[in-house]
Amino acid sequence: MAYQKIVSSGAVYKGKTGMWLYIFHRITGVALFGYLILHIISTALILLGPEVYEGAEAIYKNFYFRIAEIGLMAAILAHAINGLRIIAVDLWKRGSEFQKQLNIISLVLFIAIFIPSTYKMTTSYFDICLEKSQAGTTLTDCMIRPLPDWKSK
Amino acid sequence: MSTRTDWGRREPPLKGSNFELYGWFFMRISGLLLVLLAVGHMFIMHVFNDTLNLDYEFVAARWDTPYWRIFDWLLLTLSLLHGTNGLRVVLHDNLNDLTIRKLALSALYGTSLIFFILGTYVIIAFVSQS
Numbered sequence: 001m002a003y004q005k006i007v008s009s010g011a012v013y014k015g016k017t018g019m020w021l022y023i024f025h026r027i028t029g030v031a032l033f034g035y036l037i038l039h040i041i042s043t044a045l046i047l048l049g050p051e052v053y054e055g056a057e058a059i060y061k062n063f064y065f066r067i068a069e070i071g072l073m074a075a076i077l078a079h080a081i082n083g084l085r086i087i088a089v090d091l092w093k094r095g096s097e098f099q100k101q102l103n104i105i106s107l108v109l110f111i112a113i114f115i116p117s118t119y120k121m122t123t124s125y126f127d128i129c130l131e132k133s134q135a136g137t138t139l140t141d142c143m144i145r146p147l148p149d150w151k152s153k
Numbered sequence: 154m155s156t157r158t159d160w161g162r163r164e165p166p167l168k169g170s171n172f173e174l175y176g177w178f179f180m181r182i183s184g185l186l187l188v189l190l191a192v193g194h195m196f197i198m199h200v201f202n203d204t205l206n207l208d209y210e211f212v213a214a215r216w217d218t219p220y221w222r223i224f225d226w227l228l229l230t231l232s233l234l235h236g237t238n239g240l241r242v243v244l245h246d247n248l249n250d251l252t253i254r255k256l257a258l259s260a261l262y263g264t265s266l267i268f269f270i271l272g273t274y275v276i277i278a279f280v281s282q283s
């Protein structure tokens with residue numbers, strides 16, 4: 001394959017919001033790919049049977065990983081919604097006329113989906129933790145300890 | 154001085170292939186499908202269910218029907234292709250040394266292929282032990 005040298009026309013791109021969104025899209029895309037690879041590895045352990053799979057899953061059952069999962073949710077939602085915005089600008093005839101509006105719609109959509117998801121992921125963590133813990137366990141205990149005995153229903 | 158409107162334009166490459174055009178289009182089509190597959194997967198696993206309840210039986214029950222296996226395989230395949238093509242563009246943009254770039258691209262394609270084979274194998278070969 002021959003690589004061609006691309007000579008700059010001299011134009012300098014001085015984008016504002018669009019440039020930051022482009023950088024943001026790139027960072028979230030690369031991060032999601034890295035996560036995808038790790039996720040395939042940990043899911044593949046299912047072939048080695050329940051003990052190995054659940055032993056690996058147990059690593060994730062604490063509040064620090066819950067925060068990481070919320071971060072993952074933020075990354076995928078942001079990349080997906082911004083991806084839809086890019087598609088709208090590129091493929092919708094009048095997309096480029098409405099870039100400002102599309103930016104705002106994307107942000108509103110992100111907040112409208114991300115906040116309730118975070119709420120559910122947080123409250124559900126504490127509900128399950130308290131349910132599986134002895135009486136007297138506090139929310140702080142749930143935050144600093146791994147989930148106790150998560151296999152017992 | 155007249156306003157230039159041709160910033161960034163260049164001659165199309167001689168004997169050009171349309172690969173980059175199709176790649177550009179593929180990112181948009183796969184992106185649309187990934188909204189259903191990847192965002193759907195996140196909501197099913199993290200919002201409607203809680204990953205704290207994720208165990209061997211949960212996966213076995215899901216993969217009991219071919220439909221979820223097909224869903225998961227499409228998610229695996231499209232996200233690997235979309236991510237690999239995205240990273241290919243990132244590497245082209247950031248690596249100027251052609252030797253290093255070729256090495257990095259080979260590593261990327263090798264990794265993606267291995268994980269495509271591994272993931273496909275897991276989805277097809279899984280038989281519940283419980």
Ligand code: HEM
Nearest residue numbers: 026029030032033080083084180184187188191236239240
């Ligand atoms: C959930 C729905 C998704 C949508 C709508 C979407 C949309 C897009 C679009 C339209 C692009 C092209 C950007 C451009 O040409 O400038 C892109 C780039 C990219 N996407 Fe996605 N994507 C999604 C999910 C994912 C996932 C799951 C991954 C990880 C495997 C991923 C990784 C990437 C990467 C690495 C790039 C390249 C970034 C760049 O060139 O700057 N995307 N995405």
